[in-house]
Amino acid sequence: MAKHPDLWCHFSQITQKIPNTVFPKRPAEPDTVNEKYSYLIVQKNAETPNVKYENIDQAKTAVEKSYFWPRIIRPAIGKHKHVILDLCTKDSGKTGQLQRRVIAKSHGIEGGYRMAKRMKWGDLWYFKHRVPNKFRKEGKFGKRLW
Numbered sequence: 001m002a003k004h005p006d007l008w009c010h011f012s013q014i015t016q017k018i019p020n021t022v023f024p025k026r027p028a029e030p031d032t033v034n035e036k037y038s039y040l041i042v043q044k045n046a047e048t049p050n051v052k053y054e055n056i057d058q059a060k061t062a063v064e065k066s067y068f069w070p071r072i073i074r075p076a077i078g079k080h081k082h083v084i085l086d087l088c089t090k091d092s093g094k095t096g097q098l099q100r101r102v103i104a105k106s107h108g109i110e111g112g113y114r115m116a117k118r119m120k121w122g123d124l125w126y127f128k129h130r131v132p133n134k135f136r137k138e139g140k141f142g143k144r145l146w
Contacts, residue, residue: 010038011122012075050090069124070099076119081105083116087125101129 015035049064056068070087077084082104089099103116112127119125 010036012036066124066126069126072119072121072123072125073098075121076116078117083113083119085116085119085125101125103127 017031049059050067053059059065070089073088074086085101087099089097103113105113107113
């Protein structure tokens with residue numbers, strides 16, 4: 001994320017301002033505002049599953065596997081019959097790789113389209129990366145899809 005100065009780990013929350021009776025405000029000023037909060041979680045001498053295991057297949061429980069799942073770093077962009085997600089992933093052994101995934105309606109339940117519509121900023125994305133059919137060729141003429 002250091003390569004992208006406009007991105008930072010945070011989430012958005014609508015909060016209510018102090019009422020006008022306490023601190024007078026201009027009449028046109030709204031009483032609710034969309035504030036951004038940043039957070040940091042620190043633990044001393046902790047061996048987390050993503051340090052202990054090489055890949056997600058070695059993790060035993062769902063809680064341990066969640067350390068390998070990518071996190072949504074921006075609000076989901078809903079388009080017609082697809083959703084665009086910006087994820088912070090751990091691909092090829094490097095942490096913090098930014099990746100934009102397009103989840104189409106044709107991906108169905110197994111591909112996560114229904115969940116992608118409901119996902120919020122900061123949630124974990126636990127669906128595997130789906131490679132489009134045109135890149136999943138098998139044999140001389142490709143894999144038959146019907």
